[in-house]
Amino acid sequence: MIRLNQLTKTYGNKHKQTTALQNLDLTITQGEIFGIIGHSGAGKSTLLRSINLLERPTSGEVWFGDTNITALSEKELQHVRRKMGMIFQHFNLLSSATVYDNIAFPLRLVRTPKEEIEQKVSNLLKLVGLEEHRNKYPAQLSGGQKQRVGIARALANDPQVLLCDEATSALDPQTTNSILRLLLDINKQLGITIVLITHEMHVIQTICDRVAVIHDGNIVEQGPVTEVFLKPEHRVTREFIREENENAELLDAIIESLPTNDHAQVVKINFLGTSTYEPILSVIVQTTGVSFAILQGTIATMKDTPYGQLIVRFEGSQEALERTYRMIESQVHELEVIR
C-alpha cells in the first residue's frame, strides 16, 4: 500500500550536509499497524514525513497504492494527502479554533456541506470520547484530550492510512496506553493502516503487527513484532529490548555470580502463543529427572499474542540436560543456553 523505493534525504547546503535517510526501502501492507523504532536523530521523522511528502526526498520514490506520488503536481499531491491522516507529538491543533472547528478543519478545506460536517464531527467526537468538550479551546484540554482531537481531525477525511509521529511521546504512561488502545480500535474497526514512529519499545509491543528498526538513516532490521522481539539480531534492536526490561542488569549480575559447569547451566526460554500458559517445564523435568530454579520470569502480550520468557538454571547430567532442552525446544518457541 505504501512503498518507499531507494529513498535518500540530505539536509543542508553545499558546505554542511546531513544525510537523514540513505537508499531506504520499505513496504507497508494494507490494514497493518507498522511501527518504526529508532533513537533520536535516526531519521524517523524524516522517514514518516516523506510518506506524505511534507519532506521531499533528495532522490528515490514514494508509492501510495499504484501512484508514484513523488511525480505528482502540487495540486494532485494535495488530493492524495487527504487520504492520509497525520497526528503529531505536539498535537499541532489550531489554538484559535474550538475542538469542533479543529475537527471540522479538513472538511471545510474541501467545502463539505454544513450538515454533513455537523454529522461527521459529532460521530468523531463520540469515537474519541470528547462529546462534552466540543466547544472548548485546545488550551483548556489535557495532553491526552488534545491528542484525541488530533486523531479525530486526522480521521475526518476518511483516510486510508494514519501517520503517527511520536504520537504518545509527550504523554504520561497511562494516557499513552489509552491513546494506543484508541489507535488499535481505529485500526480494527475502520480498517485504517497505521504507520507509527516511536523511540519506545513498549509502544511497538503493545499495538504493532510489524516493526522496522531504523539506525543512521537505514532500516537495520524488520519483521513481525514477535519475531524481532524474541530474536533480535541487530545491536540497536537488542538495546531497545533491554531498555524495556528494567531488571536486565541485575539479572546479568546474578547470572555472572552463579557457578556453572557441565551439570549446571543457565538457559533462556521464550514462549509464544498459547504454550505460554501451559506447565511445560514441570512436566518435562519430571520425565528427564533434572532439577531447576527459575531466576526470572516475565509474561506479557505482544498485541494479541501472549508471550513469556523464563531464565532457568538447570542441574543434572549432561545427557539429561540435553534431553530436556530438546523436549522444551519441540514445544516452545525458542531456547538458548546463556551459560
Next chain:
Amino acid sequence: MLSAAVDFSNVDWNEMGIATWDTVRMLFFSTLFTMIIGLPLGILLFMTSRSDSNGSRALYSVLSLIVNILRSVPFVILMISIIPFTKIVVGTSIGVIGSIPPLVIAAAPFFARLVETSLREVDRGVIEAATAMGASKGQIVGKVLLPESMPGLLAGITITTVTLVSYTAMSGLIGGGGLGDLAIRYGYQRYEPSVMIVSVIVLVVLVQLLQMLGDRLVLKFSKK
C-alpha cells in the same frame, strides 16, 4: 507657571472641532489603506522568506530592501519628497486628502513588518498539519496564518494606528490639516499656547482610546 500664562478663552472651539474631525478622517483613511497595502505585503514577505524556491527568495530580498528604505527615511522628509507623487495620485498635496498618500507610504511598510513578525509567531507545526491535510497555500494563509496570528495582527494594527496619530500631527507642517496643523499654526507661528495644549490633549485622549480598544480586541481573540 504655564497655567498662569495660558488663557483658554481664545481657543476657537469650532475650529478645534473641525481639526479633530479632520484628524479622525485622516486617521481612518490612512489606517484603512495601510491595512489594504500592508497586510498583503506582510503576508508576501512571510511566504517568500520561508519558501525554498530561489525566485521567491530573490523577491523577498527586493521587497525587504524597499521596506527597509521606506522605514529608514524620516517621515517629514518622506512627506516632502513625495509631494509630486501625491499630487499625481490624489490631485493635491494639502488637506486631509493630500496627507493620506504620504501617511500610507510611511505606515504600510512598518505595518507589513509587524504582520510578518506576527505570522512568524504561528507554530510551524500547525502550518505543517494543515499542509498534511491537503491545504493549499491560499487556505493556509486564510484558514491558519491569519486566524492563528489574530491577536498579534490586532496589536500591530493598534501600534500602527497610534504611530499614524503622530504622523498626522507632523503632516500639519505642510498644511495637512487636522490637530497637528492647528497646533503648529497657533502654538508655534502665533505663539498661542492654549490652542497647542488643547490640541495635544485631544491627541493624547485619541491615543488612549485607540490603545484601549486595541488591547480589548487582542484580549478577546487570545485563546492561548
